[in-house]
Amino acid sequence: xxxxxxxxxxxxxxxxxxxxxxxxxxxxxxxxxxxxxxxxxxxxxxxxxxxxxxxxxxxxxxxxxxxxxxxxxxxxxxxxxxxxxxxxxxxxxxxxxxxxxxxxxxxxxxxxxxxxxxxxxxxxxxxxxxxxxxxxxxxxxxxxxxxxxxxxxxxxxxxxxxxxxxxxxxxxxxxxxxxxxxxxxxxxxxxxxxxxxxxxxxxxxxxxxxxxxxxxxxxxxxxxxxxxxxxxxxxxxxxxxxxxxxxxxxxxxxxxxxxxx
Numbered sequence: 267x268x269x270x271x272x273x274x275x276x277x278x279x280x281x282x283x284x285x286x287x288x289x290x291x292x293x294x295x296x297x298x299x300x301x302x303x304x305x306x307x308x309x310x311x312x313x314x315x316x317x318x319x320x321x322x323x324x325x326x327x328x329x330x331x332x333x334x335x336x337x338x339x340x341x342x343x344x345x346x347x348x349x350x351x352x353x354x355x356x357x358x359x360x361x362x363x364x365x366x367x368x369x370x371x372x373x374x375x376x377x378x379x380x381x382x383x384x385x386x387x388x389x390x391x392x393x394x395x396x397x398x399x400x401x402x403x404x405x406x407x408x409x410x411x412x413x414x415x416x417x418x419x420x421x422x423x424x425x426x427x428x429x430x431x432x433x434x435x436x437x438x439x440x441x442x443x444x445x446x447x448x449x450x451x452x453x454x455x456x457x458x459x460x461x462x463x464x465x466x467x468x469x470x471x472x473x474x475x476x477x478x479x480x481x482x483x484x485x486x487x488x489x490x491x492x493x494x495x496x497x498x499x500x501x502x503x504x505x506x507x508x509x510x511x512x513x514x515x516x517x518x519x520x521x522x523x524x525x526x527x
Contacts, residue, residue, distance in 0.1 A: 271460045274411035274452070276300055276389060278326055279460070282312040282319040284343060290423060290457040293343045295319070296415055297326055298408060303387035306330040308357070309406060309415055310338050310456050314346030324354055333386055335370075336378070337361035338417025338456060339403040341429075362395060363402040378404060396445065398438025400429050405445065413452040414464055420445065422458025425474060430515040435475065435523035442472045482520045494518035 273279065278297040285292050293313060299306035306327050312319050324332075332355040337345050340363045348359040352368050358375040359368035369375045378384075380395035384406075392407040399418045406415040418426055419441060428438055449465025461467055478501070485500050486492060492500070497520070498513040506513055 271452070271462050273460065274413060276408065276411045277413060277454065279454070280319065280322050280326060282316050282343075282347075284313050284316060288427075289343055290421070292457070294454070294456050294458075295323060296454060297323070298391060298406075298411075298415075299330060299386045299389070304330060305333045305387040307334050307336060307384065307386045307391065308332055308351065309336045310344040310417065311335055311347040311351045313343045314350075316347060317350065320347050320350050320354065323351060327355070331355075332357040334384060335359045335368075336384065336391075336406065337366050338405070338415070338419075339363070339400045340366050341400065341418065344417065344456060361402060362393075362404050366402075380404075394444065396441040398428060398433050398435070398441045399426050400433045401437070403433070403441075407448065407451070411452070412450070413454050414445065414448050415454045415456075416445070416464075417456045420453060420455055420464065420467055420471060422453065422455040422461060424458065425471065427512055428515060428519045430519040430522070433519070435479075435519040436526055438519075439472070439475060439523075442468055442475075446472070478516075479520060479524065482517070482524060486524070492521075494521055497521065 280295050282292045295312050296309040297306050335348055335357050345366050352359050352370045356370050358370040360378050362378045364377045367375045367377055378393045382393040384391040389410045394405045396403050396405045396419045403419050446468050451464050453461040453464035494514045494517040497517040502513050
């Protein structure tokens with residue numbers, strides 16, 4: 267990934283060569299740790315089938331020991347390469363979802379928990395449960411770098427799909443409120459460019475979601491009960507640029523949120 271925003275010395279990013287409309291330029295994998303330290307943590311090792319990307323991560327770690335491989339959520343473009351990287355480094359793989367955890371050797375590995383402090387070479391990485399995109403989505407706060415790794419919860423460009431019904435709009439709006447508390451932190455997304463400050467991006471995300479909710483309310487008042495598919499047609503038209511399955515997930519999440527509120 268090319269960026270004009272300089273990264274703090276504790277952070278390095280490598281972008282996998284898996285571009286698509288959903289992944290933008292590709293999946294951003296991060297190494298967290300001082301360049302001269304003995305340890306480093308890898309966040310989101312990328313998709314399966316990209317051995318060069320895994321080799322690049324190992325090379326970027328250099329002589330440092332990869333102590334943990336952290337996964338922001340279970341989608342394969344983030345987690346797919348975890349098994350290979352774990353086999354090459356011996357590091358355990360950890361996410362909130364137990365199904366993504368890999369021991370990396372003998373013994374068991376515990377899932378991440380909200381508020382946990384992961385330590386690497388004297389620096390702490392705080393795990394924040396930030397559901398909405400998926401139920402198991404987490405963000406990683408790195409105080410020494412004043413940076414937040416947001417996975418797919420907040421992207422560097424465009425908006426985030428909610429993987430409804432696993433991810434809900436109710437959870438997502440609460441997550442945006444939580445991330446807004448770190449508004450001055452650098453935004454390190456899993457897709458798209460880095461941003462010097464996260465606050466303006468989070469605010470735009472929140473405004474966009476609330477505008478869409480207002481639009482959905484108005485259409486329901488005009489037309490009565492609507493299915494997710496019917497609401498999608500009214501909002502996005504008969505021939506949208508976005509895949510119809512994604513639109514249906516979006517509008518289903520909106521309807522479910524309005525039913526709750």
